[in-house]
Amino acid sequence: MVDAAITPPSDVDTLAAGGEHCSAHEATGHHGYAGDAQALQNRLRRIEGQVRGIQRLIDEDTYCIDVLTQVSAVKSALDRVAMLLLEDHLSHCVVGAAEAAATSGDATEVNEKVREAAVAIERLVKS
Amino acid sequence: MVDAAITPPSDVDTLAAGGEHCSAHEATGHHGYAGDAQALQNRLRRIEGQVRGIQRLIDEDTYCIDVLTQVSAVKSALDRVAMLLLEDHLSHCVVGAAEAAATSGDATEVNEKVREAAVAIERLVKS
Amino acid sequence: MVDAAITPPSDVDTLAAGGEHCSAHEATGHHGYAGDAQALQNRLRRIEGQVRGIQRLIDEDTYCIDVLTQVSAVKSALDRVAMLLLEDHLSHCVVGAAEAAATSGDATEVNEKVREAAVAIERLVKS
Amino acid sequence: MVDAAITPPSDVDTLAAGGEHCSAHEATGHHGYAGDAQALQNRLRRIEGQVRGIQRLIDEDTYCIDVLTQVSAVKSALDRVAMLLLEDHLSHCVVGAAEAAATSGDATEVNEKVREAAVAIERLVKS
Numbered sequence: 001m002v003d004a005a006i007t008p009p010s011d012v013d014t015l016a017a018g019g020e021h022c023s024a025h026e027a028t029g030h031h032g033y034a035g036d037a038q039a040l041q042n043r044l045r046r047i048e049g050q051v052r053g054i055q056r057l058i059d060e061d062t063y064c065i066d067v068l069t070q071v072s073a074v075k076s077a078l079d080r081v082a083m084l085l086l087e088d089h090l091s092h093c094v095v096g097a098a099e100a101a102a103t104s105g106d107a108t109e110v111n112e113k114v115r116e117a118a119v120a121i122e123r124l125v126k127s
Numbered sequence: 128m129v130d131a132a133i134t135p136p137s138d139v140d141t142l143a144a145g146g147e148h149c150s151a152h153e154a155t156g157h158h159g160y161a162g163d164a165q166a167l168q169n170r171l172r173r174i175e176g177q178v179r180g181i182q183r184l185i186d187e188d189t190y191c192i193d194v195l196t197q198v199s200a201v202k203s204a205l206d207r208v209a210m211l212l213l214e215d216h217l218s219h220c221v222v223g224a225a226e227a228a229a230t231s232g233d234a235t236e237v238n239e240k241v242r243e244a245a246v247a248i249e250r251l252v253k254s
Numbered sequence: 255m256v257d258a259a260i261t262p263p264s265d266v267d268t269l270a271a272g273g274e275h276c277s278a279h280e281a282t283g284h285h286g287y288a289g290d291a292q293a294l295q296n297r298l299r300r301i302e303g304q305v306r307g308i309q310r311l312i313d314e315d316t317y318c319i320d321v322l323t324q325v326s327a328v329k330s331a332l333d334r335v336a337m338l339l340l341e342d343h344l345s346h347c348v349v350g351a352a353e354a355a356a357t358s359g360d361a362t363e364v365n366e367k368v369r370e371a372a373v374a375i376e377r378l379v380k381s
Numbered sequence: 382m383v384d385a386a387i388t389p390p391s392d393v394d395t396l397a398a399g400g401e402h403c404s405a406h407e408a409t410g411h412h413g414y415a416g417d418a419q420a421l422q423n424r425l426r427r428i429e430g431q432v433r434g435i436q437r438l439i440d441e442d443t444y445c446i447d448v449l450t451q452v453s454a455v456k457s458a459l460d461r462v463a464m465l466l467l468e469d470h471l472s473h474c475v476v477g478a479a480e481a482a483a484t485s486g487d488a489t490e491v492n493e494k495v496r497e498a499a500v501a502i503e504r505l506v507k508s
Contacts, residue, residue, distance in 0.1 A: 093191065095491055214368065226355065252379055298436045346445075378449065
């Protein structure tokens with residue numbers, strides 16, 4: 001039985017279906033993080049292992065402070081993943097949209113990309 | 128291949144071996160979170176699933192902002208786990224040591240427990 | 255003109271009026287931080303100066319990234335103040351209530367103190 | 382007497398002297414936040430008042446948990462200031478540099494602006 005009520009609103013499967021794209025990605029046929037996708041996956045697999053390690057710690061009745069140390073370590077590792085994603089978003093989506101705007105004279109997309117980035121950063125700062 | 132260099136210093140396996148205990152736990156034969164262990168494990172299993180979901184999002188070239196939203200959601204879910212562990216530590220280890228000190232007149236352990244809790248909280252605030 | 259809408263719900267003046275006390279404080283006639291009150295005030299005065307420094311930076315049209323660095327520095331300085339207050343709360347109010355409970359057999363106050371501390375820590379982690 | 386040891390490395394006066402500028406700002410003769418400078422100053426003045434309010438709370442021996450609530454409120458108010466500065470940096474400095482790069486073909490400055498923003502965001506997430 002899973003206590004679904006506690007989890008922040010997020011639906012991985014729906015998101016995975018597709019959604020938004022930025023023109024810089026469409027031009028190249030892949031997302032900005034495509035180049036670093038392997039590095040991100042390595043980090044995420046290691047994080048997944050750390051989360052399983054915490055489950056084991058609890059099974060083994062480990063001292064709560066030691067478990068807390070691991071939880072903080074996983075949060076920091078997730079921050080590194082977030083920073084890689086964010087820097088990628090800035091250098092590909094935001095910069096790509098700004099370059100497009102320089103040619104087209106239409107700043108709508110670049111403004112939207114900046115707004116999205118700001119919202120994502122705020123969410124990260126609060127999490 | 129795992130990029131070990133990026134991970135904060137933490138060694139789950141060593142910790143699991145044992146380490147410190149607090150007298151309140153020794154008295155009852157289990158840790159404070161024993162009662163809530165199942166709820167913690169449910170949360171951690173769900174977090175593990177969320178981390179795997181993020182890996183899938185990256186495989187599927189999902190828009191970076193949507194991936195970031197998931198990373199923030201996992202961080203918030205870890206904060207809930209940390210808060211449960213911390214409240215448990217306070218109500219069992221710290222309070223237990225304080226009660227023991229009231230009888231024995233020796234405040235050494237309770238001071239140490241408070242110090243440990245403060246260090247863990249600071250680490251959490253920074254992560 | 256002050257943009258009141260942006261500020262989190264907080265009313266310094268109402269709080270200052272009095273409110274809750276813990277029995278450990280009542281016994282000694284002062285709060286746990288009384289001993290460290292001067293150190294806290296020194297830190298807060300320095301933080302106040304840092305906030306004024308940021309106002310000056312904006313007046314002088316300083317590069318935004320340099321202003322951001324100062325904002326992060328003030329947040330970290332506030333975290334130090336928060337940690338001092340929290341450690342004080344744990345070693346005086348929580349421990350004091352636990353010792354009282356050891357004598358009286360009534361755990362109502364200590365449970366309440368732990369709950370309050372947990373709520374304050376969560377708020378801090380999110381801010 | 383100021384306890385200098387506790388403060389993160391930062392030197393408001395040196396920074397105020399000048400330092401880096403981005404070409405978008407040089408073109409217009411002011412920083413991106415110039416338009417919002419008044420709103421930022423209002424927020425900062427209110428934050429300065431909140432910090433003074435916390436000093437008063439400590440003078441009046443206010444219950445530590447109530448003081449902690451105020452500290453968290455100030456941290457959240459600083460986050461709002463940081464987000465305004467950051468969004469400004471993205472929409473002016475980063476976007477400006479990207480537009481310049483679209484014309485000149487030289488991506489050096491835009492890459493540097495993105496890097497700086499990423500470092501500032503990471504510092505904010507950790508503070």
